[in-house]
Structures are given as structure tokens and as C-alpha cells.
Amino acid sequence: MTSEPTEDRLLIERARRGDQRAFSVLVRQYEDLVYRFAFHVCRDEEKAAETLQDTFINVFRKLKQFDGKSKFTTWLYRIVANNCLMKRRKRKIDLASLSIDQPEGFRDDPLRDEEGRVIQTIPSWKETPLDRVMDGELRETLDRAIQQLPVEYRVVFVLRDIEEKTAGETAKILRLSVPAVKSRLRRARMFLREQLHGYMKA
Amino acid sequence: MKRRPIKCKEVALYLCENLTEGLNSARCRALKKHLAHCPNCTAYLDSLRKTVYLFKAYRDPRVPGKTRKKLHSILRLPR
Numbered sequence: 429m430t431s432e433p434t435e436d437r438l439l440i441e442r443a444r445r446g447d448q449r450a451f452s453v454l455v456r457q458y459e460d461l462v463y464r465f466a467f468h469v470c471r472d473e474e475k476a477a478e479t480l481q482d483t484f485i486n487v488f489r490k491l492k493q494f495d496g497k498s499k500f501t502t503w504l505y506r507i508v509a510n511n512c513l514m515k516r517r518k519r520k521i522d523l524a525s526l527s528i529d530q531p532e533g534f535r536d537d538p539l540r541d542e543e544g545r546v547i548q549t550i551p552s553w554k555e556t557p558l559d560r561v562m563d564g565e566l567r568e569t570l571d572r573a574i575q576q577l578p579v580e581y582r583v584v585f586v587l588r589d590i591e592e593k594t595a596g597e598t599a600k601i602l603r604l605s606v607p608a609v610k611s612r613l614r615r616a617r618m619f620l621r622e623q624l625h626g627y628m629k630a
Numbered sequence: 631m632k633r634r635p636i637k638c639k640e641v642a643l644y645l646c647e648n649l650t651e652g653l654n655s656a657r658c659r660a661l662k663k664h665l666a667h668c669p670n671c672t673a674y675l676d677s678l679r680k681t682v683y684l685f686k687a688y689r690d691p692r693v694p695g696k697t698r699k700k701l702h703s704i705l706r707l708p709r
Contacts, residue, residue: 452707459701463693477697484705550673553680570688589682614647621646621681628680 432499440500444491451491454500455484461501462508468586469512469579471571479515483507498600505591505601509583551629566627573623577616584609585616636660641671649678 432440436457442450459480466479486507494503560566574582587598588609595613599606641664665671693701 448706448708451705452702455701455705455707459693459698463697464691467691473691473694476691477694477700480693480697481701481704484701488705550670550677552673553677556680556684566684567688570684574685585685590686610647614643617646617649617678617681618642620685621678624681624684625677628677 432496436500437496440491440494440496444494451488454487458501458504459484462504465505465508465586465591466512468590469509469583470515471575475515479508479511482511486511502597502601505587505593506603509587509602512579512583553625553628556628569624569627573620576623577619581612581616581619584612585620588613589617636664638664638668638671641665641668642674645671645675645678649675649682 436454439450439454439457443454462483463476463480466483467473467476470476470479483504487504490507494500556566574585577585583602584598584604587593587601588595593601595606595609598604599609602609604612641661644661665675
């Protein structure tokens with residue numbers, strides 16, 4: 429086992445041997461984490477609830493196969509991510525077809541005046557206090573933006589920027605290379621920023 | 631040889647990839663210098679940070695009671 433807290437290691441061992449109480453403690457310990465991650469990826473309470481159930485049914489069935497080479501949470505995140513990836517629907521928007529290497533306003537160097545001074549071409553974004561994040565219109569904008577992001581990119585964005593996993597951990601969870609994680613994260617951030625730009629510019 | 635000045639597009643691509651990594655490496659000195667004099671890139675960096683902030687702040691959901699109950703019942707968890 430690697431870097432697993434001792435208490436978890438013991439619980440996992442007991443649950444692997446069929447101890448129902450230990451399994452119950454594990455579920456209660458990690459159900460919020462699984463639901464939160466599933467919700468951020470699916471953006472839908474019903475789908476998150478379905479993913480939560482599927483994940484723990486899978487954990488129950490496959491716990492004996494868990495070899496402890498990775499952390500238990502890495503394994504959990506992987507099951508949730510696979511579940512969400514399997515459920516993905518064909519998206520109308522193909523991220524690869526978007527002009528992601530040409531971020532808005534950066535098609536050339538910035539505009540300069542006659543004396544060579546940079547003239548700002550990218551409008552600043554307005555300040556958004558936390559209570560406004562709960563505001564209906566902004567919430568809809570955020571939902572729409574992330575739902576348009578293909579799930580392969582969304583899952584990387586959620587792990588890196590919401591769950592605050594490192595690039596290495598994210599790569600391990602998704603079985604991707606670190607450069608692939610970085611590239612997907614870059615595309616996801618650019619895409620989401622572009623989606624919010626119209627609403628957020630001051 | 632004189633180092634080529636960094637372009638806005640490169641700054642944007644770099645920021646999008648390394649936003650949360652901090653800007654302390656040697657390679658970042660040119661970026662910092664550029665950012666200090668480029669309102670475009672500064673605005674872009676700010677908008678990227680706000681993008682992440684908004685998605686993080688949006689909601690921190692907890693399992694609804696009904697969903698939790700159903701899960702425990704499906705898994706036949708002891709109370």
C-alpha cells in the first residue's frame with residue numbers, strides 16, 4: 429500500500445475480507461467526495477446520484493481487486509471518471525474544432541499607438557462577489573459553459589481546478605500522461621474562459 | 631544572442647497551462663516582465679483566475695439525504 433492513512437488501510441483490508449461494518453465506514457467516509465466529484469462532472473443531481481450508486485456498487489464488487497498500489501481515493505476517482513466517461517453523450521460541440529490555439533485577443537501582438545504603447549484590447553472582467561455566483565443568470569451561464577465542454581476535458585478541469593489534484597495525480601487517476609493532462613487543462617480553461625467572456629466582461 | 635521578446639499568444643498559452651503553478655521559475659521571469667507592461671495579458675490572466683474561481687465557488691454539493699438513504703439501502707449497510 430502507498431501513502432494511505434493507517435486507519436484507511438486497515439478498513440480497506442477488513443472490507444476486502446468481507447467485513448460489512450468496515451465497508452460501511454468506508455462508504456460513509458467517501459460518499460460526499462464521490463458525489464461532489466460526480467456532480468461537478470455531470471452538473472446534474474440525478475446523474476450524480478446515479479453515479480454515486482454505480483461507483484459504490486463497483487467498489488463493492490471490485491474491492492478484492494484493489495491492490496493498494498495507488499491510493500484508495502485515486503481508485504475511487506478513477507471509477508467515477510470512467511463511469512462519467514461511459515455515460516457521455518455525443519456533443520454537438522467538438523472542442524478540437526475550436527480555435528483553441530488562437531485565444532481571443534491574441535491573434536497578433538497587442539495593438540499599439542503611434543508611440544508604440546500597448547492599447548488594451550481585452551476588456552477586464554467585472555468583480556464577482558461570492559453571493560453573485562449563486563445568482564440565477566450567472567449560474568446558468570456557468571452550467572451552459574461546462575456542459576458544452578466535452579467530458580474528457582471536463583474531468584481534467586474538475587480534478588485539477590476544483591478538486592485541486594496535482595497534474596501527476598490527475599494523470600494517475602485518468603491513466604493519461606502528464607503532458608496530456610496539461611494540454612487538456614489548457615484547452616478546458618481557454619474554452620471555459622471564452623464561454624464566460626461575453627457575460628463577464630465589464 | 632539577444633533573447634527574443636515573448637509574445638502575448640505565448641503568454642496566454644503558458645498561463646492557461648500553468649495558472650495554478652505559480653510564476654516563480656526562471657522561465658517565468660520573462661512572463662512576469664511581459665505581464666507588468668501588458669494590460670492585455672494582465673486582463674487575460676485575471677479572467678482565467680476568475681473563471682476557475684467561479685466554477686470553484688459555484689456549489690459544493692453534499693449528498694442529499696434521500697440519495698444517501700437509497701445508497702445505504704442498496705448496499706445493505708449496517709446502521
